[in-house]
Amino acid sequence: MQPSSLPVRPWTGRFGRVAFRIFLAALIVYCLLWPMVMLLRGSLTGSPFASETHWTLSGFRQVLGDPQLLSNIWATILLSVGVTVGSLVGGTYFAVLATRFQTRFRSWITPMMVLVAATPGLFYAISWAMLANPSAGVVSKLLAAIGIGGLGQWFNAVSWPGMIITGSLKVSGFAYLFLVGPISAADRGQEDAAVISGASRLNAFFTITLPSLAPAYFAIGMLLIVAGIQSFDMPAILGLPIGIKTLSLRVHDYLVGYATPNWQAANAVAVLTMVFVASIVAVQIWLLHGKDHTTVSGKSPPVTPLASKGWGWLIDLSILAFAFVALVAPVAQFVIGSFQPFFGLYGRWTLDNYIWILNDRVGVGALQSTLIIAFVGASVTVMAGFFMAYAISRAPASFLGVLSRIGSWIPATAPGIVLSVALLFTYIKTPLIRDLFGTHWLMMFALMVGAIPIAVRAAEGMIAQISRELEEAAYISGSYPIPTVVGIVARLCAPSLVGAWLLISLWMAGTLDIPLLLQSTNSQTVATYAFSLVSQGEYSIAAAMLVSFLLLLAFATLILFGIFQIARRLFDRPRTAASTKSSLARENMHGN
Amino acid sequence: MAIESDGGRRSGITIAGLVKLYGSLKVLNGISLDIEPGAFVALLGPSGCGKTTLLRTIAGLADASHGTIDIGDRRVVDADKGVFVPPQQRRLGMVFQHYALWPHMTVRNNICFPLRKQGFPRAEWDARIMAVAETVGLPTILDRSPSQLSGGQQQRVALARALVSEPKVLLLDEPLSNLDANLRDQLRRELRQLHDRQGTTTVLVTHDQHEAAMMADTIVVIESGSIVQVGPPGDILDRPANRFVAGFVGYDNFLAGVVEQLDGSAVQIRLSGGDVVTLRNRGSGLKAGQPATIAVRSEQLSLAGASQAPQESFVELPARVAGVQGLGRWRETYVDYAGTKLSARDLADAPPQGEQGSKVFVRIPSHSPVFVD
Numbered sequence: 013m014q015p016s017s018l019p020v021r022p023w024t025g026r027f028g029r030v031a032f033r034i035f036l037a038a039l040i041v042y043c044l045l046w047p048m049v050m051l052l053r054g055s056l057t058g059s060p061f062a063s064e065t066h067w068t069l070s071g072f073r074q075v076l077g078d079p080q081l082l083s084n085i086w087a088t089i090l091l092s093v094g095v096t097v098g099s100l101v102g103g104t105y106f107a108v109l110a111t112r113f114q115t116r117f118r119s120w121i122t123p124m125m126v127l128v129a130a131t132p133g134l135f136y137a138i139s140w141a142m143l144a145n146p147s148a149g150v151v152s153k154l155l156a157a158i159g160i161g162g163l164g165q166w167f168n169a170v171s172w173p174g175m176i177i178t179g180s181l182k183v184s185g186f187a188y189l190f191l192v193g194p195i196s197a198a199d200r201g202q203e204d205a206a207v208i209s210g211a212s213r214l215n216a217f218f219t220i221t222l223p224s225l226a227p228a229y230f231a232i233g234m235l236l237i238v239a240g241i242q243s244f245d246m247p248a249i250l251g252l253p254i255g256i257k258t259l260s261l262r263v264h265d266y267l268v269g270y271a272t273p274n275w276q277a278a279n280a281v282a283v284l285t286m287v288f289v290a291s292i293v294a295v296q297i298w299l300l301h302g303k304d305h306t307t308v309s310g311k312s313p314p315v316t317p318l319a320s321k322g323w324g325w326l327i328d329l330s331i332l333a334f335a336f337v338a339l340v341a342p343v344a345q346f347v348i349g350s351f352q353p354f355f356g357l358y359g360r361w362t363l364d365n366y367i368w369i370l371n372d373r374v375g376v377g378a379l380q381s382t383l384i385i386a387f388v389g390a391s392v393t394v395m396a397g398f399f400m401a402y403a404i405s406r407a408p409a410s411f412l413g414v415l416s417r418i419g420s421w422i423p424a425t426a427p428g429i430v431l432s433v434a435l436l437f438t439y440i441k442t443p444l445i446r447d448l449f450g451t452h453w454l455m456m457f458a459l460m461v462g463a464i465p466i467a468v469r470a471a472e473g474m475i476a477q478i479s480r481e482l483e484e485a486a487y488i489s490g491s492y493p494i495p496t497v498v499g500i501v502a503r504l505c506a507p508s509l510v511g512a513w514l515l516i517s518l519w520m521a522g523t524l525d526i527p528l529l530l531q532s533t534n535s536q537t538v539a540t541y542a543f544s545l546v547s548q549g550e551y552s553i554a555a556a557m558l559v560s561f562l563l564l565l566a567f568a569t570l571i572l573f574g575i576f577q578i579a580r581r582l583f584d585r586p587r588t589a590a591s592t593k594s595s596l597a598r599e600n601m602h603g604n
Numbered sequence: 605m606a607i608e609s610d611g612g613r614r615s616g617i618t619i620a621g622l623v624k625l626y627g628s629l630k631v632l633n634g635i636s637l638d639i640e641p642g643a644f645v646a647l648l649g650p651s652g653c654g655k656t657t658l659l660r661t662i663a664g665l666a667d668a669s670h671g672t673i674d675i676g677d678r679r680v681v682d683a684d685k686g687v688f689v690p691p692q693q694r695r696l697g698m699v700f701q702h703y704a705l706w707p708h709m710t711v712r713n714n715i716c717f718p719l720r721k722q723g724f725p726r727a728e729w730d731a732r733i734m735a736v737a738e739t740v741g742l743p744t745i746l747d748r749s750p751s752q753l754s755g756g757q758q759q760r761v762a763l764a765r766a767l768v769s770e771p772k773v774l775l776l777d778e779p780l781s782n783l784d785a786n787l788r789d790q791l792r793r794e795l796r797q798l799h800d801r802q803g804t805t806t807v808l809v810t811h812d813q814h815e816a817a818m819m820a821d822t823i824v825v826i827e828s829g830s831i832v833q834v835g836p837p838g839d840i841l842d843r844p845a846n847r848f849v850a851g852f853v854g855y856d857n858f859l860a861g862v863v864e865q866l867d868g869s870a871v872q873i874r875l876s877g878g879d880v881v882t883l884r885n886r887g888s889g890l891k892a893g894q895p896a897t898i899a900v901r902s903e904q905l906s907l908a909g910a911s912q913a914p915q916e917s918f919v920e921l922p923a924r925v926a927g928v929q930g931l932g933r934w935r936e937t938y939v940d941y942a943g944t945k946l947s948a949r950d951l952a953d954a955p956p957q958g959e960q961g962s963k964v965f966v967r968i969p970s971h972s973p974v975f976v977d
């Protein structure tokens with residue numbers, strides 16, 4: 013009874029494996045590292061379309077001599093620090109409620125925050141620009157209706173306070189998701205010791221527990237500040253109209269704000285912004301000595317309420333208020349706005365905006381392209397991110413592991429608009445890829461590059477949960493590496509990978525800055541098209557555009573999910589034939 | 605299914621000069637070991653001594669820095685020549701510490717996996733699965749998911765998966781350490797019986813001397829990456845080769861002295877207090893005039909108020925009681941013999957062996973082991 017044959021090696025041998033690895037390494041270098049080299053080159057040479065290369069420092073000279081630069085830097089810092097502080101306060105408040113208070117709506121908090129975090133910033137910005145518009149917004153209309161219209165002028169999202177408050181609402185979602193782990197896992201023992209010594213629970217929390225989380229706050233704060241420096245959609249919609257320009261907007265400005273694009277200067281600002289971000293990241297790494305304080309430690313201790321009942325209703329009210337302001341109101345404004353003939357006119361319901369989109373070749377094209385990007389691009393990104401994360405966590409010292417780690421951080425340090433410039437230069441200089449200009453494929457590539465950090469970070473978390481012994485048991489059983497990674501590790505991660513896919517496809521659809529320079533008049537994503545509509549004041553059509561996309565995405569996902577379920581019924585049978593029969597037979601045997 | 609009693613399924617393992625480095629850390633330090641076909645060998649040692657690393661190197665889950673490993677007549681590792689047969693091709697069975705059952709597969713599919721991957725004919729699968737389930741005593745749970753099983757059941761499934769493809773060698777890495785004491789005891793017996801029936805060469809990693817002694821024919825004691833003693837359980841427990849092994853298998857009193865005279869298995873030792881004792885269980889390497897150590901377990905050390913005439917079975921030393929400590933069911937009496945502290949253990953409700961400061965005679969069994977260091 014010996015097996016019929018020995019397992020056959022699926023690879024052609026050592027040479028084949030080495031060649032395969034070199035190919036993967038080259039792919040990572042080209043997609044994730046090379047664009048940064050091209051960005052630097054662009055800052056020293058200028059237009060990517062020029063046939064000859066002139067090396068010059070004029071880009072840096074112009075930028076550094078520009079009196080506006082300082083105000084751009086200040087705007088960037090003010091925005092990102094303001095939003096970081098605001099969102100840390102909001103995130104802390106809800107994380108403490110979710111982990112340390114027994115209130116009625118406690119179980120709502122996490123889903124609510126996931127939704128807030130997953131909602132594209134572009135959507136948020138547009139919605140709040142509509143909601144809090146001093147002449148046409150719902151808020152001012154409501155105020156006018158109750159006779160205090162004079163106050164309406166104070167509710168203007170297109171302003172410094174508006175930008176920071178809107179940003180804080182949106183980023184609170186992320187801050188919460190980062191903070192809830194450390195806050196719930198914080199060493200309860202120290203707090204208990206203070207309580208035993210006579211302090212009140214609340215007092216002990218503020219004087220013992222919270223200070224012990226300082227490193228976590230520092231790490232998360234730095235992360236949010238970097239994200240703030242990189243943000244584009246919020247300042248583009250809520251700041252640009254009143255002349256606020258962050259560094260990201262300045263890059264864009266050099267390219268589209270003048271009669272001819274100033275490539276050297278745009279690239280030079282981009283390079284300087286990267287240096288700025290990289291130095292913040294370096295300071296953070298240096299101060300934290302590489303310790304990652306943001307990891308969630310799995311099990312959380314049981315809830316020890318911070319205070320007894322009494323003001324529970326106030327807490328419930330605050331949760332409801334946040335849900336209204338951060339989710340219900342923007343969605344309602346969006347949906348209602350998309351059914352109104354003009355932004356600012358309320359009361360007449362019409363499908364005109366939707367009909368307009370369906371008759372607009374560019375609009376339909378944008379919907380199609382974005383759906384393709386969401387399904388093809390996001391799926392490939394999730395898979396690539398999974399394999400990179402696998403290399404990072406299982407072979408951290410290997411060539412591919414190191415390259416994957418570096419490659420998965422580079423796009424995260426580049427602001428989206430900087431990535432857009434870098435990829436533009438890279439693709440123009442690459443034969444064959446160059447021919448894809450004007451199609452949605454280039455925007456898809458760019459969004460994939462931008463989403464790789466998200467995909468890798470998400471997959472790293474999943475892979476860390478899977479014991480290495482599960483793979484080793486498969487190797488011992490005779491299984492080879494690639495079938496094992498796919499059949500055991502990826503299969504076990506499948507539910508989380510689907511979650512990551514949904515998140516990334518939403519992110520790709522809602523990201524404005526990365527595809528911005530790779531779009532063409534006929535080839536757009538819903539984000540770039542909605543942005544151009546908003547720039548022309550067509551808020552209602554932009555809203556209808558985004559609502560249509562979300563409906564299509566939900567519809568397509570449901571269909572795919574249905575197909576998947578049917579396929580599973582058909583193919584996922586027990587692997588051996590006689591399963592039920594033989595176990596029944598055994599049962600009978602034991603019965604006798 | 606009839607269990608084949610022989611054929612290609614028993615392989616010996618020969619390890620020669622095995623070195624494993626993690627960076628500059630030498631985890632295995634020149635291991636050489638011969639495992640007979642059909643043997644049951646336990647690798648015993650404290651945590652961190654390199655047992656798992658050695659087992660994983662045999663399995664092919666870790667590579668070696670130097671040295672060779674042969675399984676049967678096949679060379680699977682020759683580090684200096686770059687020979688490395690990957691685990692897929694070594695045809696072993698292995699049970700992991702945390703069982704490593706695949707949670708997305710039913711018990712049946714878990715057990716079937718090696719059959720699929722190793723190309724067993726599909727027609728045989730069911731029969732083989734049923735046979736191995738019977739062998740390891742799995743009840744009718746084949747279509748359940750591993751997460752619905754108790755620890756003991758999971759352990760059996762892991763064992764069934766390791767055995768289903770009739771491996772030539774079975775590797776067990778602390779397979780029982782996650783079970784509660786009763787179940788652990790039961791499974792030790794079952795594993796041993798299984799080995800006696802099937803005769804698969806088995807290598808067990810454990811840090812528990814009782815487990816090693818109860819299951820294995822041969823115990824290999826490892827200290828910081830080196831083998832310090834190899835032998836049957838009786839040898840290891842009664843004739844530890846040095847102080848490390850003695851301490852590890854439960855000897856807790858040590859008396860230093862100098863060898864006076866050697867005579868067959870008997871050895872005369874002059875102790876630090878000047879007394880000369882004759883013991884009958886000497887280790888190897890002792891030389892007249894050289895230092896030696898006597899090891900005694902505290903429960904084998906007894907105290908007497910008065911001296912007796914010289915006996916065959918024990919030797920006596922005068923000592924003074926330094927203290928008495930109750931330990932639940934037990935009582936430990938500490939005595940001082942010429943500056944060496946010794947402890948004698950007896951039942952707490954037995955009559956006291958002496959009060960603090962009183963003079964007593966310490967009785968040491970004359971078969972107590974004696975070794976060089």
Ligand SMILES: Nc1ncnc2c1ncn2[C@@H]1O[C@H](COP(=O)(O)OP(=O)(O)O)[C@@H](O)[C@H]1O
Nearest residue numbers: 626629631649650651652653654655656657658
């Ligand atoms: N992958 C690794 N990298 C570095 N050191 C390791 C690695 N695996 C094990 N070690 C070290 O090798 C030594 C032996 O480990 P191990 O074989 O697991 O011991 P045991 O199983 O006897 O407890 C330990 O000091 C451990 O820290």
Ligand SMILES: [Mg+2]
Nearest residue numbers: 652655656657
């Ligand atoms: Mg171990």
